[in-house]
Amino acid sequence: MAVRNFRWILREVAFVAVLLHLSQYTVNSVQASVIKTPQEYYRKNTAYSGTQEQSQSVPFNKLHLQADIRQTLDQCSGRNRFDCYPEKTNPPVQDCKARGCCLTRIHGDKGTQSCHYPLDYDGYRVVSLSPLKQVNATVGWNVTMTRTSSSPYPKDIKTLQLLVLYETTYRLRFKIFDPAVQRYEVPVDLHDQDSPTPEELTDFHVIFEKDPFSISIVRKSDAQPLFDSKGMAPLIFADQYIQIGSRLASPLLYGLGEHRSRLALDVKGRQKLVFWNRDQPPEENLNLYGTHPFYLNLEADNRTAHGVFLLNSNAMQVELQPLNNQGPETGSITYRVLGGILDFFVFSGPSSEDVVRQYVSLIGQSFMPPFWSLGFHLCKHGYGNSSEFWKVIQRNREAKMPYDVQWNDLDYSAGNKIWTWDNETYRGLPEIIKDLHDHGQHNVIIVDPGISSSQPKGTYPPFDEGLELGLFVKDASGKPFIGKVWPGDTAFVDFFHHKTFDYWLKFIGLFHGVLPFDGLWIDMNEPSNFINGSVNGCTNSSLDHPPFVPPGIDGGTMYSRTVCPSAQHQQSSHYNLHNLYGWSETIITSQILRVLSRKRPFVLTRSTAFGSGTYAAHWTGDNLSSFPDLAFSISSILNSNIFGMSMVGADICGFRGNAKRELCIRWMQLGAFYPFMRNHAEGYSAPQDPGWFDSEAQDIMRAALHTRYSLLPYIYTRYYISHTTASPAIRPLFFDFPGTELIDAQFLWGSELLVSPVVQEGARTVKAYIPKGACFFDLDTLTLLGVPGGDWYTLDAPLEKINVHVKGGSILPMLPPAVTTTLARQGKMELLVAPDLISMPVTASGQLFWDDGESIDTVRQMQFTLINFTLNETTLTSDVQAKSYSPVTLGKVTVMAVESAPPKVMLNGQKVNFTYDTKSRVLMVSELTWNLLVPFELTW
Ligand SMILES: *[C@@H]1O[C@H](CO)[C@@H](O)[C@H](O)[C@H]1NC(C)=O
Numbered sequence: 001m002a003v004r005n006f007r008w009i010l011r012e013v014a015f016v017a018v019l020l021h022l023s024q025y026t027v028n029s030v031q032a033s034v035i036k037t038p039q040e041y042y043r044k045n046t047a048y049s050g051t052q053e054q055s056q057s058v059p060f061n062k063l064h065l066q067a068d069i070r071q072t073l074d075q076c077s078g079r080n081r082f083d084c085y086p087e088k089t090n091p092p093v094q095d096c097k098a099r100g101c102c103l104t105r106i107h108g109d110k111g112t113q114s115c116h117y118p119l120d121y122d123g124y125r126v127v128s129l130s131p132l133k134q135v136n137a138t139v140g141w142n143v144t145m146t147r148t149s150s151s152p153y154p155k156d157i158k159t160l161q162l163l164v165l166y167e168t169t170y171r172l173r174f175k176i177f178d179p180a181v182q183r184y185e186v187p188v189d190l191h192d193q194d195s196p197t198p199e200e201l202t203d204f205h206v207i208f209e210k211d212p213f214s215i216s217i218v219r220k221s222d223a224q225p226l227f228d229s230k231g232m233a234p235l236i237f238a239d240q241y242i243q244i245g246s247r248l249a250s251p252l253l254y255g256l257g258e259h260r261s262r263l264a265l266d267v268k269g270r271q272k273l274v275f276w277n278r279d280q281p282p283e284e285n286l287n288l289y290g291t292h293p294f295y296l297n298l299e300a301d302n303r304t305a306h307g308v309f310l311l312n313s314n315a316m317q318v319e320l321q322p323l324n325n326q327g328p329e330t331g332s333i334t335y336r337v338l339g340g341i342l343d344f345f346v347f348s349g350p351s352s353e354d355v356v357r358q359y360v361s362l363i364g365q366s367f368m369p370p371f372w373s374l375g376f377h378l379c380k381h382g383y384g385n386s387s388e389f390w391k392v393i394q395r396n397r398e399a400k401m402p403y404d405v406q407w408n409d410l411d412y413s414a415g416n417k418i419w420t421w422d423n424e425t426y427r428g429l430p431e432i433i434k435d436l437h438d439h440g441q442h443n444v445i446i447v448d449p450g451i452s453s454s455q456p457k458g459t460y461p462p463f464d465e466g467l468e469l470g471l472f473v474k475d476a477s478g479k480p481f482i483g484k485v486w487p488g489d490t491a492f493v494d495f496f497h498h499k500t501f502d503y504w505l506k507f508i509g510l511f512h513g514v515l516p517f518d519g520l521w522i523d524m525n526e527p528s529n530f531i532n533g534s535v536n537g538c539t540n541s542s543l544d545h546p547p548f549v550p551p552g553i554d555g556g557t558m559y560s561r562t563v564c565p566s567a568q569h570q571q572s573s574h575y576n577l578h579n580l581y582g583w584s585e586t587i588i589t590s591q592i593l594r595v596l597s598r599k600r601p602f603v604l605t606r607s608t609a610f611g612s613g614t615y616a617a618h619w620t621g622d623n624l625s626s627f628p629d630l631a632f633s634i635s636s637i638l639n640s641n642i643f644g645m646s647m648v649g650a651d652i653c654g655f656r657g658n659a660k661r662e663l664c665i666r667w668m669q670l671g672a673f674y675p676f677m678r679n680h681a682e683g684y685s686a687p688q689d690p691g692w693f694d695s696e697a698q699d700i701m702r703a704a705l706h707t708r709y710s711l712l713p714y715i716y717t718r719y720y721i722s723h724t725t726a727s728p729a730i731r732p733l734f735f736d737f738p739g740t741e742l743i744d745a746q747f748l749w750g751s752e753l754l755v756s757p758v759v760q761e762g763a764r765t766v767k768a769y770i771p772k773g774a775c776f777f778d779l780d781t782l783t784l785l786g787v788p789g790g791d792w793y794t795l796d797a798p799l800e801k802i803n804v805h806v807k808g809g810s811i812l813p814m815l816p817p818a819v820t821t822t823l824a825r826q827g828k829m830e831l832l833v834a835p836d837l838i839s840m841p842v843t844a845s846g847q848l849f850w851d852d853g854e855s856i857d858t859v860r861q862m863q864f865t866l867i868n869f870t871l872n873e874t875t876l877t878s879d880v881q882a883k884s885y886s887p888v889t890l891g892k893v894t895v896m897a898v899e900s901a902p903p904k905v906m907l908n909g910q911k912v913n914f915t916y917d918t919k920s921r922v923l924m925v926s927e928l929t930w931n932l933l934v935p936f937e938l939t940w
């Protein structure tokens with residue numbers, strides 16, 4: 001986009017809703033406190049000054065005494081112990097007792113003591129409860145509660161209000177907040193906010209307990225509790241420590257990301273998860289790049305499920321633990337939140353897919369990606385210079401690899417400064433990008449939110465202008481906050497500032513005039529910082545040193561390798577907005593690309609929060625070239641899909657370390673089935689692009705790429721379904737098949753494809769679970785997998801093979817593979833029909849969504865073609881639902897498991913040529929040129 005077009009762009013941008021949206025944020029209410037050390041605040045907490053409310057409080061000494069009495073009264077003997085000292089294990093006896101808690105030696109664990117809440121821990125009591133009415137229907141509840149005693153944390157909010165709202169038949173919201181002072185609330189624009197629904201029309205029933213307060217939300221139809229705080233960790237609502245617990249319906253719990261973990265979370269192992277976005281090579285039990293406080297919980301039968309979402313962007317810790325009850329195994333979840341309010345959404349399911357759709361339709365459905373972005377992406381830091389860069393492009397083209405997008409990591413820039421280009425080292429880069437375009441390929445470049453602050457005045461406009469506009473994040477004293485990132489000292493763009501949209505637009509636009517990139521990759525946006533806090537450190541305030549710092553925060557402080565929480569954005573403190581930093585950059589960047597290119601934007605972001613999937617793709621960060629990392633990538637991409645981020649992938653062949661040949665082959669095979677397929681390595685790693693390997697390795701990688709490219713219409717249709725129905729693009733097996741709750745080395749594309757990759761070095765077979773109640777066909781051989789299912793099977797997996805099976809009952813739209821998606825689109829459509837041999841009559845169905853692949857809003861504007869395909873016995877028919885995009889030509893139909901050679905095949909009454917393979921039982925009708933906008937009937 002040339003600079004002279006800028007004026008009209010700015011005018012158009014003025015109408016972009018995001019500006020309005022971003023300017024209406026509520027301002028922070030977490031007050032800075034002068035308290036410095038834990039000792040100090042404990043003392044302060046127990047020294048009452050005798051205001052009206054506090055005069056009723058239990059004095060410190062009495063609490064202390066009560067703790068001892070409780071021991072004898074058996075108030076400490078509860079089987080379920082909720083941690084009263086989450087700051088550390090083995091707290092000093094007096095510290096535990098000062099909190100009015102019980103200290104119990106953990107049986108069999110020498111020297112470990114548990115500091116836990118007694119059964120009668122004093123908390124909030126309900127003082128008023130009234131229904132919320134609309135006309136004469138109850139649409140919610142209004143509850144006021146108070147506490148008189150003090151919690152272990154400073155600044156208890158002694159009077160709380162709870163509003164329960166029946167939002168839809170399947171969604172209930174409840175908010176607990178301070179009715180006297182407006183606290184920070186998450187500035188997310190929630191979708192699907194209908195007017196409330198009368199209680200009688202919903203699936204929810206709410207039960208309150210008065211003293212101590214508890215709330216139980218029950219699914220009416222089967223009396224299943226969905227959220228139940230009764231008897232769990234006590235409710236605490238202090239300024240910087242908010243705690244609530246809920247009983248889980250079963251130990252099978254999923255979500256709560258972004259974390260590196262097995263797919264099924266470890267309730268028995270007391271897994272603790274921290275949410276405080278961080279640039280961190282994925283490691284278990286540490287905070288990672290994104291914040292998604294949403295979980296999906298299976299119920300006792302493993303078939304029904306519900307979900308819970310806490311809309312809160314503050315730092316938090318979640319602790320899972322088993323409950324020692326008689327009866328079915330359960331567990332509990334305890335939230336420990338450092339600010340904001342409690343704003344919960346409960347989704348009644350009852351299927352796992354329903355739960356995800358209910359959640360995602362609230363936070364926003366996945367964006368519709370440009371078609372080219374479904375192709376293969378290639379990237380490496382430190383190609384060295386433009387001739388080395390050009391060699392990589394050439395060798396992958398010469399190797400005839402399907403290959404759509406060549407990326408540039410930060411080494412393209414001058415001194416790592418964004419919006420600059422190193423025209424010495426990368427001489428000719430604009431021409432190379434033009435060459436990519438001439439070959440139907442695309443280019444994506446990286447940008448970071450840190451702006452170099454140490455350039456001579458007048459030489460680096462991104463800093464000079466940002467400074468003048470006052471849109472950098474500020475330190476507690478109001479000066480630009482300076483940290484250190486790739487270019488050295490950097491200021492951080494405040495994407496919550498009302499002037500940032502125009503500023504960011506200007507530099508994206510100007511730079512696009514220099515390097516004609518097609519998408520932006522926004523990295524380091526946790527935000528990452530190479531020092532702890534600013535060049536001057538952080539403050540002593542309670543924002544930088546809150547009373548509770550979740551122990552799982554890597555580095556041990558809130559400002560470890562990031563911006564100080566006391567730093568200020570225009571809308572609120574970094575303390576409140578930290579977890580939304582990447583999210584705010586994502587929205588603005590995506591909106592700007594949309595305006596500038598007038599095409600569907602493509603943005604890849606590392607840091608995410610609830611709703612990021614509406615704007616951008618995500619990758620799982622700085623993984624390692626290792627088989628365990630390959631295996632973990634499956635849980636990560638499945639989780640992202642549960643969080644509404646359909647377009648996700650892990651760095652294929654691994655980012656850090658050298659990828660050995662076998663690993664890279666296996667990873668290219670698996671990566672061909674990632675929603676987002678990018679091979680990416682850091683500067684220190686050996687090359688790992690397909691064209692670099694020997695010809696045998698290349699053949700295998702090319703075959704994997706051919707499989708992906710042949711499935712492009714199917715993959716694209718899945719994205720359409722995800723975009724329009726909030727259903728995930730890929731899903732865990734247990735969504736469709738009970739008995740597979742713990743499986744996370746296999747996954748499903750929609751309900752149609754079962755992917756069973758090799759995740760171990762040296763393996764030439766794969767142990768795969770094959771579900772029962774369905775039949776499966778090998779995608780390579782097109783033959784039926786002759787096993788009864790419902791068990792584990794050893795499948796051959798020589799190096800050249802990844803096991804992918806098509807579920808009987810599916811019809812997949814496909815294309816002949818080509819070296820780019822641009823060329824592939826020019827081929828004729830094909831259908832692969834996998835009959836469901838278990839149903840009577842034999843049936844299958846499928847769908848094709850097709851449009852130009854790049855225009856904005858084709859779905860909303862109905863600028864697409866949508867066709868349903870149905871097989872009934874030996875008749876395949878099409879049903880054209882929409883036909884606003886053409887041409888779409890059918891070239892070939894392949895039908896599996898056809899009993900015997902048919903005497904003839906007829907297309908709308910006309911005989912057509914076909915072949916039949918008696919060994920594989922595959923019927924193939926090629927040489928077609930049928931305009932798919934016209935319905936057809938194919939019989940044999
Ligand atoms: C309100 O009450 C009237 C009269 O009892 C009844 O006809 C009407 O259906 C009620 N409306 C709702 C929303 O329940």
Ligand SMILES: *[C@@H]1O[C@H](CO)[C@@H](O)[C@H](O)[C@H]1NC(C)=O
Nearest residue numbers: 128130132142143144161163
């Ligand atoms: C809830 O109750 C409180 C206290 O009675 C009242 O001040 C408040 O207006 C009520 N809120 C709503 C939404 O009805």
Ligand SMILES: *[C@@H]1O[C@H](CO)[C@@H](O)[C@H](O)[C@H]1NC(C)=O
Nearest residue numbers: 252300301302739740741742
């Ligand atoms: C639920 O799934 C888990 C894990 O697969 C299994 O151990 C348990 O027996 C299942 N429960 C039921 C009722 O099927």
Ligand SMILES: *[C@@H]1O[C@H](CO)[C@@H](O)[C@H](O)[C@H]1NC(C)=O
Nearest residue numbers: 414420421422423424427428
């Ligand atoms: C490279 O960039 C520098 C700094 O912007 C500029 O002065 C110089 O003319 C450029 N060189 C070329 C060959 O474009």
Ligand SMILES: *[C@@H]1O[C@H](CO)[C@@H](O)[C@H](O)[C@H]1NC(C)=O
Nearest residue numbers: 845846847867868869879881
């Ligand atoms: C078309 O197919 C989709 C997906 O299989 C299905 O959900 C939808 O109901 C079908 N529409 C019609 C009219 O058959």
Ligand SMILES: *[C@@H]1O[C@H](CO)[C@@H](O)[C@H](O)[C@H]1NC(C)=O
Nearest residue numbers: 841842870871872873874875
């Ligand atoms: C499928 O075909 C059978 C006959 O083979 C017929 O009885 C049945 O009605 C058909 N079903 C549909 C949905 O068309």
